[in-house]
Amino acid sequence: MYTYQNLIEKCNAAIAAIEYPKSPQGLYEPIAYALSLGGKRIRPVFMLLSAQLFSKDAEAFMDAAVSIEMYHNYTLLHDDLMDNADVRRGKPTVHRRWDANTAILSGDAMLMEVYKRIFTAVTNQKALEVFLNTALEVCEGQQYDMNFESRMDVTLSEYFEMIRLKTGVLISCALKMGALMGGASEQDAQLLYDYGIQIGKAFQVQDDYLDVFGDTRTFGKAIGGDILEGKKTFLLIRALNKATATQKLQMLDWLENTNCDPQDKIDFITQLYEDLGIPADYELCMQECYDKADAILAQLQVPADAKAELKAFADKLMHRIN
Amino acid sequence: MYTYQNLIEKCNAAIAAIEYPKSPQGLYEPIAYALSLGGKRIRPVFMLLSAQLFSKDAEAFMDAAVSIEMYHNYTLLHDDLMDNADVRRGKPTVHRRWDANTAILSGDAMLMEVYKRIFTAVTNQKALEVFLNTALEVCEGQQYDMNFESRMDVTLSEYFEMIRLKTGVLISCALKMGALMGGASEQDAQLLYDYGIQIGKAFQVQDDYLDVFGDTRTFGKAIGGDILEGKKTFLLIRALNKATATQKLQMLDWLENTNCDPQDKIDFITQLYEDLGIPADYELCMQECYDKADAILAQLQVPADAKAELKAFADKLMHRIN
Numbered sequence: 039m040y041t042y043q044n045l046i047e048k049c050n051a052a053i054a055a056i057e058y059p060k061s062p063q064g065l066y067e068p069i070a071y072a073l074s075l076g077g078k079r080i081r082p083v084f085m086l087l088s089a090q091l092f093s094k095d096a097e098a099f100m101d102a103a104v105s106i107e108m109y110h111n112y113t114l115l116h117d118d119l120m121d122n123a124d125v126r127r128g129k130p131t132v133h134r135r136w137d138a139n140t141a142i143l144s145g146d147a148m149l150m151e152v153y154k155r156i157f158t159a160v161t162n163q164k165a166l167e168v169f170l171n172t173a174l175e176v177c178e179g180q181q182y183d184m185n186f187e188s189r190m191d192v193t194l195s196e197y198f199e200m201i202r203l204k205t206g207v208l209i210s211c212a213l214k215m216g217a218l219m220g221g222a223s224e225q226d227a228q229l230l231y232d233y234g235i236q237i238g239k240a241f242q243v244q245d246d247y248l249d250v251f252g253d254t255r256t257f258g259k260a261i262g263g264d265i266l267e268g269k270k271t272f273l274l275i276r277a278l279n280k281a282t283a284t285q286k287l288q289m290l291d292w293l294e295n296t297n298c299d300p301q302d303k304i305d306f307i308t309q310l311y312e313d314l315g316i317p318a319d320y321e322l323c324m325q326e327c328y329d330k331a332d333a334i335l336a337q338l339q340v341p342a343d344a345k346a347e348l349k350a351f352a353d354k355l356m357h358r359i360n
Numbered sequence: 361m362y363t364y365q366n367l368i369e370k371c372n373a374a375i376a377a378i379e380y381p382k383s384p385q386g387l388y389e390p391i392a393y394a395l396s397l398g399g400k401r402i403r404p405v406f407m408l409l410s411a412q413l414f415s416k417d418a419e420a421f422m423d424a425a426v427s428i429e430m431y432h433n434y435t436l437l438h439d440d441l442m443d444n445a446d447v448r449r450g451k452p453t454v455h456r457r458w459d460a461n462t463a464i465l466s467g468d469a470m471l472m473e474v475y476k477r478i479f480t481a482v483t484n485q486k487a488l489e490v491f492l493n494t495a496l497e498v499c500e501g502q503q504y505d506m507n508f509e510s511r512m513d514v515t516l517s518e519y520f521e522m523i524r525l526k527t528g529v530l531i532s533c534a535l536k537m538g539a540l541m542g543g544a545s546e547q548d549a550q551l552l553y554d555y556g557i558q559i560g561k562a563f564q565v566q567d568d569y570l571d572v573f574g575d576t577r578t579f580g581k582a583i584g585g586d587i588l589e590g591k592k593t594f595l596l597i598r599a600l601n602k603a604t605a606t607q608k609l610q611m612l613d614w615l616e617n618t619n620c621d622p623q624d625k626i627d628f629i630t631q632l633y634e635d636l637g638i639p640a641d642y643e644l645c646m647q648e649c650y651d652k653a654d655a656i657l658a659q660l661q662v663p664a665d666a667k668a669e670l671k672a673f674a675d676k677l678m679h680r681i682n
Contacts, residue, residue: 065503116468120461139442139506142464146438146471147499153475154492170476177469181387184461 039343040096042351045086048097049079052104068132068144069151072115073108075127080241080355081212082107087348088216088230091340099219101159105152106169106212112148113176113208115141120184164227165218172211179203186270190278190290197275198239206238226338233334237352240327244356246271247320250308262304268293272323273316277307280314328356361665362418364673367408370419371401374426390454390466391473394433397449402563402677403534404429409670410538410552413662421541423481427474428491428534434470435498435530437463442506486549487540494533501525508592512600512612519597520561528560548660555656559674562649566678568593569642572630584626590615594645595638599629602636650678 040048053073058066082103090096117123118131119141125131133141160166182200186192210231217227249264250273264271281289292298292306311317331352335345362370375395380388404425412418439445440453441463447453455463482488504522508514532553539549571586572595586593603611614620614628633639653674657667 059500062500062503062507064507065500116464120464142438142442143499143503143506146468147496147503149468149471150492150495150499154496157479157488157492166479170472170479173472174469174476177465177472178381178384178387181384181465181469184465185384185386 039090039341039347040086042083042087042347042354045083045096046079048100049082049086049103049107050076052100053079053107056104064136064140065144065147068115068136068140069148071135072111072132072144072148075111075129077107077111077127078355079107081110081208083351084209084234084237084348085212085216087344087351088213089220090216090344091230091338091348092217092220092222092226096216096220099159099216101155102165102215102219103212105155105159106208106215108148108155109152109169109173110208112145112152113180115148116145117180119145120180160215160219162215162218164224165215168211168214168218168231172207175203175207179205179207187268189270192270192275194272194275194279197270197272201239201242202235205242206235209238209241210234226340229334229337233331236327236331236334237355240324240331240356243272243320243323243327246273247317250304250311251317262300262308265293265304265307266300272320273311274307276316276319277311277314280316281310285310285314324356361412361663361669362408364405364409364669364676367405367418368401370422371404371408371425371429372398374422375401375429378426386458386462387466387469390437390458390462391470393457394437394454394466394470395430397433397451399429399433399449400677401429403432403530405673406531406556406559406670407534407538409666409673410535410544411542412538413552413660413666413670414539414542414544414548418538418542421481421538423477424487424537424541425534427477427481428530428537430470430477431474431491431495432530434467434474435502437470438467439502441467442502482537482541484537484541486546487537490533490536490540490553494529497525497529501527501529509590511592514592514597516594516597516601519592519594523561523564524557527564528557531560531563532556548662551656551659555653558649558653558656559677562646562653562678565594565642565645565649568595569639572626572633573639584622584630587615587626587629588622594642595633596629598638598641599633599636602638603632607632607636646678 056070056073058070060066082100085103085106086096086099089099093099114126115132118126119133119138123131124134129135131141132144136144156166156169160169179200179202182196183204186196186200211234213230213234214227217230218224222230246264249271250262252261254261264274278286278289289307289310292303295303335349338345378392378395380392382388404422407425407428408418408421411421415421436448437454440448441455441460445453446456451457453463454466458466478488478491482491501522501524504518505526508518508522533556535552535556536549539552540546544552568586571593572584574583576583586596600608600611611629611632614625617625657671660667
């Protein structure tokens with residue numbers, strides 16, 4: 039049995055060992071660059087931890103795991119271009135280091151490389167179908183996210199559906215593919231899919247929370263970025279729902295004000311979140327996700343040590359502990 | 361047996377009948393729009409004409425044919441964005457009608473839709489592999505084309521390799537997939553692949569020629585566009601090779617001049633092409649492609665009427681006759 043730490047190392051080694059065609063350099067160099075930026079390798083590790091619940095040879099599915107990580111990194115590459123983001127994991131994004139056309143075409147080639155690899159690596163047809171459907175759903179999630187930028191009336195259920203598509207389904211896909219490839223029943227594979235939705239939801243809601251209430255050192259990004267960008271986060275939508283008419287007008291005024299000191303805007307909105315009890319709502323939402331995730335895991339009749347390792351990895355992600 | 365005209369109509373009907381998810385509209389509407397712009401449906405018709413050489417039921421491969429046309433239209437959608445083109449087939453391009461982000465994400469979703477459809481439609485593993493490899497080669501061709509923009513020293517062999525990747529291999533892929541799905545031997549399928557390379561080469565070189573020497577009414581685009589954009593075409597590369605030192609300096613002066621009357625630039629370069637005998641070089645290049653294509657077709661032991669129909673379609677494309 040592998041620990042999640044083992045698997046992170048194995049995934050990183052497998053990614054570092056990928057060989058790309060030498061030419062045209064302008065097409066393949068940005069792909070290697072995007073994958074070399076690091077990251078927590080959440081999706082491939084979940085895939086292998088899930089496979090390990092049912093199979094003694096989880097490492098046999100490393101090529102599929104690398105493909106799912108490559109897919110995730112293709113989405114980051116194109117999302118960063120669409121969001122006009124300058125930095126990813128402390129390094130310039132592909133469209134900043136090269137240019138927009140390079141980001142478009144290299145991202146496209148990366149996506150094609152994913153399908154080519156998945157087709158070879160995944161012989162289980164049901165697992166392949168999960169990926170084919172999920173890839174499109176992730177696109178739908180990004181589209182909803184972009185649609186929300188110009189709207190102030192996004193409901194919490196619309197938000198949850200957006201993050202299910204943008205973040206949840208790919209984690210679920212990784213878990214379900216791992217299960218199916220490892221020999222799980224359709225029912226157990228579906229339980230792991232449902233588990234992934236809860237993990238993905240908690241992970242995204244936590245990301246929204248840490249963007250405001252996190253510690254810059256551990257979060258790794260500037261605090262308050264979502265507020266400045268007017269992103270429709272769990273906190274903002276919940277606050278707009280709970281605010282009095284006066285508070286809501288104040289919020290909208292601050293959010294639409296582009297002339298104020300950014301820190302003043304962050305401070306005002308953060309204070310309002312606290313006044314409205316949003317941190318407690320966050321805790322409640324997270325607890326609901328944990329409870330649902332635990333209840334799902336309890337239904338799986340699999341070796342206890344492998345199940346504990348899966349749970350340990352999820353716990354690490356959820357609390358961002360070491 | 362189907363005529364190519366039958367197959368064009370059947371392809372258009374199948375494309376018109378595609379049903380897209382209703383939501384998110386911003387993702388799927390541009391895909392339907394891009395596919396509705398028309399076009400000659402060259403790749404799906406070649407696929408079905410090729411299948412018909414070996415199978416009595418070519419129409420059974422319609423889903424694969426539609427997928428290859430969808431792939432081609434995805435490349436146009438993203439290429440138009442990268443080339444900053446305003447118009448495609450007389451209508452605004454997707455990034456003009458919507459915006460750049462819509463073009464990126466809808467193009468991505470279109471590509472994912474292609475793979476989803478191809479995996480279902482194509483059960484022949486060898487045919488699937490041809491597609492998986494070809495998709496990446498087309499990207500490489502686009503990358504070389506973009507690289508050439510900033511170079512004046514592109515050789516004719518570099519140009520031919522670029523158009524092989526950008527135009528040839530997808531036509532070849534359609535022909536080979538059709539053959540394999542229709543039950544052809546690996547050898548016959550490869551002959552059709554090689555045939556497609558010649559057809560694609562002639563088609564692209566003809567496109568370069570008509571951009572300068574064509575008739576606006578039948579060509580459907582403004583004459584001289586390639587000259588104004590400084591595109592590295594067969595004509596330009598051949599002319600730079602044949603020009604005297606003085607002529608070459610004059611050419612470079614005109615090509616780099618952004619202050620002159622565009623028509624004067626077109627007229628000067630066109631006259632130089634004529635002085636240097638480029639139209640005759642064009643005829644020779646086309647004849648070589650035809651001869652090679654005919655020699656390849658002659659090697660195929662298939663029903664004469666089906667072979668004649670394939671040749672009739674290629675002839676129509678090559679001479680743009682009705």
